[in-house]
Amino acid sequence: MDKQNKIQELDEVVIRFSGDSGDGMQLIGTLFANASALLGNGVSTFPDYPSEIRAPQGTVGGVSGFQVHLGSKKVNTPGDYCDVLVAMNPAALKANAKWVKKGGMIIADADQFNEKGYTRAGYKTLDAVSELKLEDFKVIASPITTLTKESLKESGLDNKSIVRSKNMFALGMIYYIFDHPLNFTESYYEVKFKKKPQIIEANKKTLRDGFNYAANIHAIPNTYKVKAASPSKKGRYRTINGNTATAWGLIAASEKSGLPLFCGSYPITPATDILVELAKRKDLGVKTLQAEDEIAGICTAIGASYAGNFAVTTTSGPGLSLKSEALGLAVMTELPLVVIDVQRGGPSTGLPTKTEQSDLMQALWGRNGEAPMIVIAASTPSNCFDYAFMAGKLTMEHMTPVLLLSDGYIANGSQPWCIPSMSEFPEIKPPIVPEHTEGYMPYARDDEKLARGWAFPGKKGIAHRVGGLEKDFLKGSISYEATNHERMVKVRAEKVKRVQNFIPEQEVVGDAEGDLLVIGWGGTYGHLFDAVSEMRKEGKKVSLCHFNYINPLPKNTHDILKKFKKIVVCELNLGQFANYLRTNFDEFHYYQYNKIQGLPFTVVELVDKFNQILEGK
Amino acid sequence: MAENYLNYTPKDFKSDQEVRWCPGCGDHAILSAVEKALPEVSKELKYELERYVFVSGIGCSSRFPYYVNTFGFHGIHGRASAIATGVKVANPLLSVWQVTGDGDALAIGGNHFIHAVRRNIDINILLFNNQIYGLTKGQYSPTSPLGAITKTSPYGTVEHPFRPGELVIGAQGKFFARSLDVDVKLTSEILLEAAKHDGTSVVEILQNCVIFNDGAHSNITDREFREDRTIVLRHGEKMVFGKNRDKGLILNGLSLKVVKIGEGGFTMDDILVHDATNPNPGVHMMLANMQYPEFPVALGVIRNVKDSTYDDNVRDQVLKVMNTTKIKNMDDLLNSGETWEVK
Numbered sequence: 005m006d007k008q009n010k011i012q013e014l015d016e017v018v019i020r021f022s023g024d025s026g027d028g029m030q031l032i033g034t035l036f037a038n039a040s041a042l043l044g045n046g047v048s049t050f051p052d053y054p055s056e057i058r059a060p061q062g063t064v065g066g067v068s069g070f071q072v073h074l075g076s077k078k079v080n081t082p083g084d085y086c087d088v089l090v091a092m093n094p095a096a097l098k099a100n101a102k103w104v105k106k107g108g109m110i111i112a113d114a115d116q117f118n119e120k121g122y123t124r125a126g127y128k129t130l131d132a133v134s135e136l137k138l139e140d141f142k143v144i145a146s147p148i149t150t151l152t153k154e155s156l157k158e159s160g161l162d163n164k165s166i167v168r169s170k171n172m173f174a175l176g177m178i179y180y181i182f183d184h185p186l187n188f189t190e191s192y193y194e195v196k197f198k199k200k201p202q203i204i205e206a207n208k209k210t211l212r213d214g215f216n217y218a219a220n221i222h223a224i225p226n227t228y229k230v231k232a233a234s235p236s237k238k239g240r241y242r243t244i245n246g247n248t249a250t251a252w253g254l255i256a257a258s259e260k261s262g263l264p265l266f267c268g269s270y271p272i273t274p275a276t277d278i279l280v281e282l283a284k285r286k287d288l289g290v291k292t293l294q295a296e297d298e299i300a301g302i303c304t305a306i307g308a309s310y311a312g313n314f315a316v317t318t319t320s321g322p323g324l325s326l327k328s329e330a331l332g333l334a335v336m337t338e339l340p341l342v343v344i345d346v347q348r349g350g351p352s353t354g355l356p357t358k359t360e361q362s363d364l365m366q367a368l369w370g371r372n373g374e375a376p377m378i379v380i381a382a383s384t385p386s387n388c389f390d391y392a393f394m395a396g397k398l399t400m401e402h403m404t405p406v407l408l409l410s411d412g413y414i415a416n417g418s419q420p421w422c423i424p425s426m427s428e429f430p431e432i433k434p435p436i437v438p439e440h441t442e443g444y445m446p447y448a449r450d451d452e453k454l455a456r457g458w459a460f461p462g463k464k465g466i467a468h469r470v471g472g473l474e475k476d477f478l479k480g481s482i483s484y485e486a487t488n489h490e491r492m493v494k495v496r497a498e499k500v501k502r503v504q505n506f507i508p509e510q511e512v513v514g515d516a517e518g519d520l521l522v523i524g525w526g527g528t529y530g531h532l533f534d535a536v537s538e539m540r541k542e543g544k545k546v547s548l549c550h551f552n553y554i555n556p557l558p559k560n561t562h563d564i565l566k567k568f569k570k571i572v573v574c575e576l577n578l579g580q581f582a583n584y585l586r587t588n589f590d591e592f593h594y595y596q597y598n599k600i601q602g603l604p605f606t607v608v609e610l611v612d613k614f615n616q617i618l619e620g621k
Numbered sequence: 622m623a624e625n626y627l628n629y630t631p632k633d634f635k636s637d638q639e640v641r642w643c644p645g646c647g648d649h650a651i652l653s654a655v656e657k658a659l660p661e662v663s664k665e666l667k668y669e670l671e672r673y674v675f676v677s678g679i680g681c682s683s684r685f686p687y688y689v690n691t692f693g694f695h696g697i698h699g700r701a702s703a704i705a706t707g708v709k710v711a712n713p714l715l716s717v718w719q720v721t722g723d724g725d726a727l728a729i730g731g732n733h734f735i736h737a738v739r740r741n742i743d744i745n746i747l748l749f750n751n752q753i754y755g756l757t758k759g760q761y762s763p764t765s766p767l768g769a770i771t772k773t774s775p776y777g778t779v780e781h782p783f784r785p786g787e788l789v790i791g792a793q794g795k796f797f798a799r800s801l802d803v804d805v806k807l808t809s810e811i812l813l814e815a816a817k818h819d820g821t822s823v824v825e826i827l828q829n830c831v832i833f834n835d836g837a838h839s840n841i842t843d844r845e846f847r848e849d850r851t852i853v854l855r856h857g858e859k860m861v862f863g864k865n866r867d868k869g870l871i872l873n874g875l876s877l878k879v880v881k882i883g884e885g886g887f888t889m890d891d892i893l894v895h896d897a898t899n900p901n902p903g904v905h906m907m908l909a910n911m912q913y914p915e916f917p918v919a920l921g922v923i924r925n926v927k928d929s930t931y932d933d934n935v936r937d938q939v940l941k942v943m944n945t946t947k948i949k950n951m952d953d954l955l956n957s958g959e960t961w962e963v964k
């Protein structure tokens with residue numbers, strides 16, 4: 005292999021793969037990310053795909069993208085803009101050119117830039133470079149389809165399968181440009197296509213030919229190397245996305261509690277993959293029930309919880325709306341239940357495949373009556389594991405439902421993760437009522453948490469009835485007595501409030517006091533962290549306070565807020581958390597930065613906004 | 622000590638809660654039938670009291686769990702099938718009974734009801750059909766006959782009712798039976814059969830709401846002519862009915878027909894024998910749909926067919942995968958697949 009080009013070292017680089025939704029961009033993006041992670045790079049990825057499974061071929065609406073951010077340090081976001089764009093057709097270029105950094109590299113499949121391709125993508129001319137004003141970019145137009153056909157002409161594969169391999173050719177080119185070895189990906193083919201040696205060989209050949217092609221053309225001035233990250237933590241690593249991490253966190257909680265996991269759910273983007281993963285985990289005894297709708301999903305879970313399983317239901321915003329009445333039932337019966345809402349753009353069906361944080365108010369208040377719930381939010385793909393575990397621990401030990409918020413961005417995003425050992429996690433000790441408990445009272449509580457006991461059917465001497473009607477304070481039988489109702493409403497609220505004593509204090513990134521406190525919650529962590537870090541490097545007195553525990557808020561929240569001159573709350577909605585903070589701590593002024601485009605923040609826009617606030621604009 | 626399950630009496634299943642149904646409501650008799658049936662079920666199936674769970678939705682009928690001295694769950698309107706399904710899947714050893722009204726099961730809960738039946742989850746569903754919404758004081762229900770005058774249909778309903786049996790069989794139900802609130806003996810006999818059946822057992826009980834729909838079923842339930850207007854089906858027995866047991870059902874082409882035995886050349890030999898276990902739903906559907914006055918209304922176990930149950934299938938699949946997997950615990954899972962070491 006000709007290696008006369010010089011290798012340039014980079015701290016980080018962002019690559020975006022884009023093509024038609026049938027072009028296999030998610031796959032090569034994932035392969036590239038995995039290979040990079042195995043090489044020890046910090047990696048963060050984000051898929052961006054259309055909600056139609058097969059939008060008309062070649063149209064902008066059908067473009068599927070996958071962005072990978074590599075770093076020689078831990079990376080916290082998939083990156084705002086990319087250094088290299090792979091565009092498999094004119095539509096992909098049109099949809100993504102705006103995401104390429106000025107002067108960045110664009111690799112395009114020249115074969116697709118014909119009249120048909122241009123027309124389908126809605127170009128006005130037959131010249132993408134001038135129409136999209138790409139004169140300042142390094143555009144490498146290679147006949148990728150033709151080269152792939154050439155590469156596989158003796159493979160014995162049919163034409164359709166050959167053309168389908170063009171993504172591997174493009175991936176080979178990228179591997180050359182980033183000086184990646186091919187062996188990880190080759191061994192992936194060997195596992196994936198174990199029974200189809202012909203496909204293994206074809207993929208290997210196209211990948212290698214793409215690599216060699218890139219080495220031979222002199223259009224590529226440099227190759228790049230992103231040094232391996234020096235990870236803060238030694239150990240065994242894997243790549244994980246948010247939905248898998250969520251599923252696994254639930255199983256971990258089940259293991260630690262000693263109770264079987266039951267999941268009743270109805271498929272909905274972007275939450276479906278949690279159910280998909282749990283359905284695979286029969287090996288660990290997980291029971292999944294794909295219900296007839298979301299209401300049945302949560303109601304089967306409530307039934308399973310009553311019968312002594314650790315029960316969960318997973319959904320997205322529209323499904324959470326359907327579950328509202330049953331959430332109240334779980335609050336009223338004081339049974340453990342984890343409800344996971346992987347948020348997407350709303351209202352109504354909204355933007356199914358795009359991210360947003362607009363279900364916060366629904367999570368906090370979306371029920372009839374005074375029906376408080378513990379609400380927590382994961383903030384990175386991998387910590388979905390920790391918060392799913394914590395959701396399980398809190399619900400089972402406090403005997404009240406927990407709503408865990410995730411979002412499309414962290415659910416589908418992935419990152420390398422230092423694999424924990426289950427011995428690092430605390431035990432989960434639900435207040436299970438023993439058989440023949442003398443004088444058993446279904447609604448008697450412990451003094452500390454106010455949790456009632458969990459009495460499983462099938463156990464002797466503790467038969468009892470629960471339900472959605474108001475309960476007598478001790479016996480749990482129906483009571484319409486006026487003061488009893490008020491007492492019960494208050495005790496259910498107090499029970500949730502007391503969770504404050506069992507969650508960690510809120511942490512601040514940066515100094516404990518300063519000019520500007522940036523506040524965020526949930527999936528925006530990576531972008532906010534990078535923006536704040538960047539400003540701190542410039543000497544600005546900015547800190548980040550990022551919330552995972554939302555109801556109740558950590559005890560020290562007020563103490564943190566009062567130490568800053570200005571506060572800005574950043575969220576992907578119109579200001580739901582800002583309003584929540586106003587309700588809780590109304591003496592502060594809260595600036596807001598809100599974005600409702602179905603997209604994550606960019607670090608650039610955040611830094612801009614924070615500077616404006618600091619400068620008093 | 623002798624096993625408890627041999628010695629239960631109806632009293633053991635009475636809870637300490639005051640029964641709040643209207644005096645004269647058909648629900649009281651159904652409660653008696655359940656109290657009578659459970660000791661029999663226990664004896665036959667070796668069930669201790671703590672194995673029973675009664676689950677309900679909302680409605681007068683759904684108050685039922687408070688009155689039985691077992692585990693109980695009074696849910697939300699329409700969702701009892703889903704809650705009961707969760708209970709059963711979580712712990713398949715439990716004997717799960719759902720009590721539901723015609724509104725609860727067939728209006729707001731219609732979807733959950735048919736899907737429970739389709740899955741054939743091993744629960745027993747007691748459907749109290751009073752053809753009215755009792756608890757909310759007298760609106761028409763999905764089983765109210767066309768033209769029924771109720772609070773929300775002052776000029777008569779303009780919609781066709783569901784026939785629960787048809788719905789159950791249409792949803793591939795494997796067990797359907799019908800009884801009358803007033804016939805405590807028949808009801809308790811049917812409940813025992815329902816309990817013994819593995820899979821979803823639906824028992825429709827024609828129930829009188831004295832307050833809002835009094836007499837809805839009286840044209841068949843009145844002692845005077847009950848035997849002439851209903852037929853009690855028993856597996857393996859001739860389909861004979863009438864005070865003098867002189868009427869029977871025959872197959873006339875593709876339809877059922879009532880004939881008088883000894884008249885028109887029909888003898889006992891012509892009369893159909895009830896086969897509840899026939900997987901073919903054709904005759905069961907016709908029997909379930911028989912309506913007075915053309916036919917006697919069918920009571921007893923109309924359909925009782927064996928098939929695999931959802932809860933068994935879930936358990937078997939989990940066990941099968943657990944027995945063959947290399948992943949035995951969470952640590953195994955965490956370290957499975959592609960991983961790498963950082964030193």
Ligand SMILES: Cc1ncc(C[n+]2csc(CCOP(=O)(O)OP(=O)(O)O)c2C)c(N)n1
Binds near residue numbers: 723726754757762
């Ligand atoms: C979500 C919801 N909608 C409406 C109601 C009001 N509601 C309670 S019971 C009922 C109908 C009950 O009829 P049925 O199920 O036939 O029971 P019955 O009282 O006749 O035994 C209705 C409409 C409710 N409790 N919850």
Ligand code: SF4
Binds near residue numbers: 641681
């Ligand atoms: S209203 Fe009707 S169904 Fe309800 S308790 Fe009274 S009589 Fe029974």
Ligand SMILES: [Mg+2]
Binds near residue numbers: 680
């Ligand atoms: Mg009714």
